[in-house]
Amino acid sequence: xxxxxxxxxxxxxxxxxxxxxxxxxxxxxxxxxxxxxxxxxxxxxxxxxxxxxxxxxxxxxxxxxxxxxxxxxxxxxxxxxxxxxxxxxxxxxxxxxxxxxxxxxxxxxxxxxxxxxxxxxxxxxxxxxxxxxxxxxxxxxxxxxxxxxxxxxxxxxxxxxxxxxxxxxxxxxxxxxxxxxxxxxxxxxxxxxxxxxxxxxxxxxxxxxxxxxxxxxxxxxxxxxxxxxxxxxxxxxxxxxxxxxxxxxxxxxxxxxxxxxxxxxxxxxxxxxxxxxxxxxxxxxxxxxxxxxxxxxxxxxxxxxxxxxxxxxxxxxxxxxxxxxxxxxxxxxxxxxxxxxxxxxxxxxxxx
Ligand SMILES: [Cu+2]
Numbered sequence: 263x264x265x266x267x268x269x270x271x272x273x274x275x276x277x278x279x280x281x282x283x284x285x286x287x288x289x290x291x292x293x294x295x296x297x298x299x300x301x302x303x304x305x306x307x308x309x310x311x312x313x314x315x316x317x318x319x320x321x322x323x324x325x326x327x328x329x330x331x332x333x334x335x336x337x338x339x340x341x342x343x344x345x346x347x348x349x350x351x352x353x354x355x356x357x358x359x360x361x362x363x364x365x366x367x368x369x370x371x372x373x374x375x376x377x378x379x380x381x382x383x384x385x386x387x388x389x390x391x392x393x394x395x396x397x398x399x400x401x402x403x404x405x406x407x408x409x410x411x412x413x414x415x416x417x418x419x420x421x422x423x424x425x426x427x428x429x430x431x432x433x434x435x436x437x438x439x440x441x442x443x444x445x446x447x448x449x450x451x452x453x454x455x456x457x458x459x460x461x462x463x464x465x466x467x468x469x470x471x472x473x474x475x476x477x478x479x480x481x482x483x484x485x486x487x488x489x490x491x492x493x494x495x496x497x498x499x500x501x502x503x504x505x506x507x508x509x510x511x512x513x514x515x516x517x518x519x520x521x522x523x524x525x526x527x528x529x530x531x532x533x534x535x536x537x538x539x540x541x542x543x544x545x546x547x548x549x550x551x552x553x554x555x556x557x558x559x560x561x562x563x564x565x566x567x568x569x570x571x572x573x574x575x576x577x578x579x580x581x582x583x584x585x586x587x588x589x590x591x592x593x594x595x596x597x598x599x600x601x602x603x604x605x606x607x608x609x610x611x612x613x614x
Pocket of ligand 1: 442443477478479480481482485486488
């Protein structure tokens with residue numbers, strides 16, 4: 263703290279502040295190794311690529327102009343500074359010089375033209391079409407998790423979006439509460455998710471990969487924990503996934519998992535009544551307060567991309583979700599014994 267005070271006060275204040283800003287900027291580049299890289303420069307589909315190309319083009323011009331202005335400024339500052347021997351009279355006035363006026367009107371027009379034409383082209387090319395032959399997904403943002411509905415397939419899932427490769431995926435964005443923003447940097451630029459209206463976008467993944475997504479608009483306490491994954495699969499594998507999902511959940515045969523299922527469905531309401539908030543296709547659980555759990559056993563993470571989907575994390579999540587994700591809207595279950603928790607987790611892990 264003393265160091266920071268020394269840097270931000272006293273004679274070298276501006277230098278110190280500049281240094282802190284630089285350190286801050288550099289540190290924001292440090293992602294946790296456990297997280298999937300999410301650079302918009304490492305594009306995995308035509309939509310993201312078109313948008314990144316546009317950004318790169320603008321960057322070249324902006325960078326070139328920035329460099330030119332900086333060099334010119336430094337030149338003037340040093341060349342004409344107040345020192346012995348420099349002429350201190352008013353320099354030659356160039357106001358109204360036609361050639362110069364024409365030059366600095368034309369050059370920006372040309373640059374804006376070079377940047378503007380592809381910008382308009384890209385804006386049209388990356389616009390959602392709602393083509394019925396594409397795969398449609400309705401994405402609903404909830405504080406603080408994501409719901410994915412496939413209206414053509416009759417599937418609802420959460421937090422992990424499965425899509426086929428090389429196919430346009432038309433996304434309709436809706437919000438259940440406040441404004442969120444849907445962003446998968448490697449697949450497309452972000453788009454706001456606004457209550458009371460629908461926004462549309464599309465993307466196309468060229469390769470099989472697990473992509474990282476994140477809510478990109480501050481939406482409350484656990485905004486930073488409102489992540490998601492997009493898993494692209496070849497068409498065959500995607501079709502197999504769809505088939506398995508459409509079949510719904512089978513009743514478990516293992517006695518522990520069966521006991522867990524009964525607890526889930528409210529056999530002992532003073533301990534657990536998960537059925538009032540969650541859906542599991544093929545069972546009586548049809549509530550939509552929380553994420554659809556039909557394939558929760560196949561998710562790589564729980565809590566909307568928050569922690570790895572392990573037995574320990576599931577037990578901790580069910581007993582006291584606040585301890586993992588502050589502010590989230592799932593009930594705590596302090597009355598479940600260790601054994602009952604294990605039974606519920608066994609049931610959930612079998613849902614694939
Ligand atoms: Cu958010």
